[in-house]
Amino acid sequence: MVPDRVYAEMTMPQAFMVAEILFGAADLHDLTSPVHGNCPLWCATHQDSRLDAVGRGAFHCSRQFSVEAHGPELRKVDVSISVLAIDAGGQRTLTMELVVAGREPIRLTAAEARQLAVQLLNAVDAHTTALADASATR
Numbered sequence: 001m002v003p004d005r006v007y008a009e010m011t012m013p014q015a016f017m018v019a020e021i022l023f024g025a026a027d028l029h030d031l032t033s034p035v036h037g038n039c040p041l042w043c044a045t046h047q048d049s050r051l052d053a054v055g056r057g058a059f060h061c062s063r064q065f066s067v068e069a070h071g072p073e074l075r076k077v078d079v080s081i082s083v084l085a086i087d088a089g090g091q092r093t094l095t096m097e098l099v100v101a102g103r104e105p106i107r108l109t110a111a112e113a114r115q116l117a118v119q120l121l122n123a124v125d126a127h128t129t130a131l132a133d134a135s136a137t138r
């Protein structure tokens, strides 16, 4: 299922903070053992699933890293990212979930999270350059 489009407006410092939590969560994702079994150090919400043929399954979720974004139209929009490790069938699947405004979580790979962070930083750059150009021509 393709999630609905979600929106957030944010100031430049908030865009930096969102980029920072995206990079941070992507690093956490990449540093996590890909081996099924042990609880990752960052596990904040843990759920055991039932025994399967290969052993115990589990769902590990990090805490949510969040930024409250405010724009001229949209205010108090939470942008959150968390890391998940799903142990099932003797294998571990690592993923990340982005939640904007409490809507349906959007699954991201670490590469996609970093790409999104870079796009935010590029938008901040473009905006800063536009502001500098506008003040230089005054």
Ligand SMILES: [Zn+2]
Pocket: 039, 040, 043, 044, 045, 046, 047, 058, 059, 060, 061
């Ligand atoms: Zn756990």
